[in-house]
Amino acid sequence: MSVIEAPRSPGVRTARKRRVNWEKWGWIYMRVSGVILVVLIFGHLFVNLVAGEGVNAIDFAFVAGKLADPFWIVWDTLLLWLALIHGSNGIRTIINDYANNAIVRRILLGAVLVSTIVLLTLGTLVIYTFDPCPAGAPADLLPSFCPVP
Amino acid sequence: MSNAVMESKPSVPDEIPTFTATLIIRRFDPDVDSEPRWQDFDVELHGTDRVLDALHKIKWEQDGSLTFRRSCAHGVCGSDAMRINGRNRLACKTLIKDLDISQPIYVEAIKGLPLEKDLVVDMEPFFDSFKSVNPFLMAGGLPKDGKERKQSPVERARFDDTTKCILCAACTSSCPVFWTDGQYFGPAAIVNAHRFIFDSRDENAQVRLDILNDKEGVWRCRTTFNCTDACPRGIQVTQAIAEVKQAILRGKP
Secondary structure, three states, X not given: OOOOOOOOOOOOOOOOXXXXXXXXXXXXXXXXXXHHHHHHHHHHHHHHHHOOOHHHHOOHHHHHHHOOOHHHXXXXXXXXXXXXXXXXXXXXXXXXXXXXXXXXHHHHHHHHHHXXXXXXXXXXXXXXXXXXXXXXXXXXXXXXXOOOO | OOOOOOOOOOOOOOOOOEEEEEEEEEEOOOXXXXXXXXXXXXXXXXXXXXXXXXXXXXXXXXXXXXXXXXXXXXXXXXXXXXXXXXEEEEHHHOEHHHOOOOOOEEEEOOOOOOEEEOOEEOOHHHHHHHHOXXXXXXXXXXXXXXXXXXXXXXXXXXXXXXXXXXXXXXXXXXOHHHHHHOOOOOHHHHHHHHHHHOOOOOOOHHHHHHHHOOXXXXXXXXXXXXXXXXOOOOOOHHHHHHHHHHHHHHOOO
């Protein structure tokens, strides 16, 4: 008894290069960061707008106080990185969906990448190097809570 | 042997009530038109008439050049998917009386596929992506007892929903991601991959999962649910796509 070859045997697929599948990881990133961002954003909004004196509490001193606390430094860093990459990845998918012209798409994707990197760098710098009372600044520009030299 | 004789004639009203509906159809004749144009028709219809009957009346009584596909006319062959009042429906399953007949009814070809004439589109790109997911049972070797590949009712129920697909392209051509460049596999191809990925007799689910793990695969799905709304067979298309995503993440069905 001879076995007849299967009529529609699957074509030999060239083994795909086992690169990182960015589409898959991008999709997972959106789900995971989305869940974390719900907590981070609503926590941020509650502390800034509702807790204590509410929105009236926000002034330069309030922000300076938050950025002096390691807890809020970590919180804001997470918020900055997760939200910015979440947003720019969303814009990236929209560009991929709607920019049909290859050149326009490259320009737009490049612009999103550059602006994301610039914003992440600037934001991280502000969080970690912020000093409300820089040494050597003229006294009339300093906020009232700074120690008088 | 006696023949059954009807004792009294069934009561039929003298005149079956009719109503007039206006259909605005997107016409395109590649020999004459450079752009599609809208043309309206007034049709006298009964309460039992479907959009397909209205199209037939137009073609047979008013304008014989109206071109559309239909085969079985009963919602099984999937030939007459079209965009009715902005939603993808089968013309043979859409009753006119269920639409708002105080307004004109807009009928046009499904979107995202090359328009050939009037309501006829080129389905080849659609079938190409269907073919590329290997939509057939891939089982190596002989079954255990040499006769049949057995499957329990529970195993069969796992992919029952996606066996209902009739390849009408209503889902794929309602997908905004498919409209953009047509590179996306589209819901119909993923539904038919789902049908074999979750089939306990099939042994090559991994091949299909690898194909759909592509840049143009399931990750381009934006979960807009247009496909689920469009499916004339009531397949939970978006759910099937989500299950394929889960299977890819797990690495097995």
